[in-house]
Amino acid sequence: MFEFHNISTKSNEYIDTKEKYKQELEKFKDYAQYLTDKAGKANKSSQKASSYMRSLVRLIIGYEVKFKDSISTLNNFDTYKKLMKITEIEGFKEFNGNTNHFYSATLGCLLSYITYLNSENEEKVDIELNSQNQYSGKSKLISFEDTDLKNVKRKEKRSIQNTYFYPRNYHESVKAKKKSGWVCEFDNSHKTFINESDKMPHVEAHHLIPMAAQGLYENSIDFSGNIISLCPTCHRRIHHSIDEDKKQMLKYFYEKRRNIYKSMDIDISLKELYKMYGILK
Ligand SMILES: [Zn+2]
Ligand SMILES: [Zn+2]
Known part of the structure; x- marks a missing residue:
């Protein structure tokens, strides 16, 4: 075989x-x-x-x-x-x-690689999502509908100058921030500042299962349960810190969200999540 x-x-x-x-x-x-x-x-x-x-x-x-x-x-x-x-x-x-375990390790590495290939474009949309305000021009990539229902199919990618991106739903990110109480979910004592656009404490929306991995799922992963609110430092940290730090954050948030993923029919293990963040072990 x-x-x-x-x-x-x-x-x-x-x-x-x-x-x-x-x-x-x-x-x-x-x-x-x-x-x-x-x-x-x-x-x-x-x-x-x-x-x-x-x-x-x-x-x-x-x-x-x-x-x-x-x-x-x-x-x-x-x-x-x-x-x-x-x-x-x-x-x-x-x-x-x-x-x-070399074959499973190779497949894990492939998951990291394909997520990485998509991340350059998808992280641009994440930045756009986090800098929305009432004067932001209408973006093709940011929509305003309610989708926090089970089994919502993933959206089609939309093209801008021949590059394809998954759209984001602005309301889902606001819902996630509201649920967090507008504090950093990693440590609620982290200091932030009042944002000029909504006069609320500035926290940033981050998709725990990255949108760069949306292609792995038939269902949308752009729902509030997959979005964590982070202070700017923690947001950079989950993207750019050393593996050890990232793992600590990912494990913490995975434990908090795993039941939500289950209820939304999103199949994800902690190991797979690590791979999506380029962590092999
Ligand atoms: Zn992010
Ligand atoms: Zn923080």
Whole structure:
């Protein structure tokens, strides 16, 4: 069932597959290198990034053979979901354990990578959402409707100058801030300031499951339960701090929100959340 593990890097199918996704695999490897470097043990990381790449090639071959389907690009969540089907095959857990958990680690790295690819654009919309005021021009990317219902399908991406973004619902971010009592949810003693646009304490809306990962879900993740209110420092911290700090924040918020995700039919584990923030371990 897991014969792909034994495919030689000198075999034709390996060489052909590697050639087909050459540029995408190189970028994946560079990103894996960056993640493993920042996770520490730098001396071992370069070999590790190459191993992730080889495992990914084998997973692609394994998927295409087993499911008689083909993969067109590595760069989207549909591909990730396809490859994840391998983890549902009976016996995968044991096989993965016998191979040092390298295949699950490779898939985790792919989840980090695809989220990262989407984050550059999606974080621009997040900034736009947080700087809305009554004089902001009508943005194509900010909508004003009520969606905090179960099973709301994700919105289509909207294009601006040939770049595609998921829209945000302004009301959901305000709802989240109201629920937080307009204080930093990580530590309510954090000092902020009065915002000129609404005369309320300035807190920033942050999607705990990042909108960059919206493509992984059929349902919308742009609802108030997925939005946390943070003071500006904590907001930068959850985006830019070292892995250890980020993990502390993510674990704290995941525990607070996991039941909401359950009730909204959003399937997410803490491990997956870490991956979305570029944390491998
Ligand atoms: Zn944010
Ligand atoms: Zn704070």
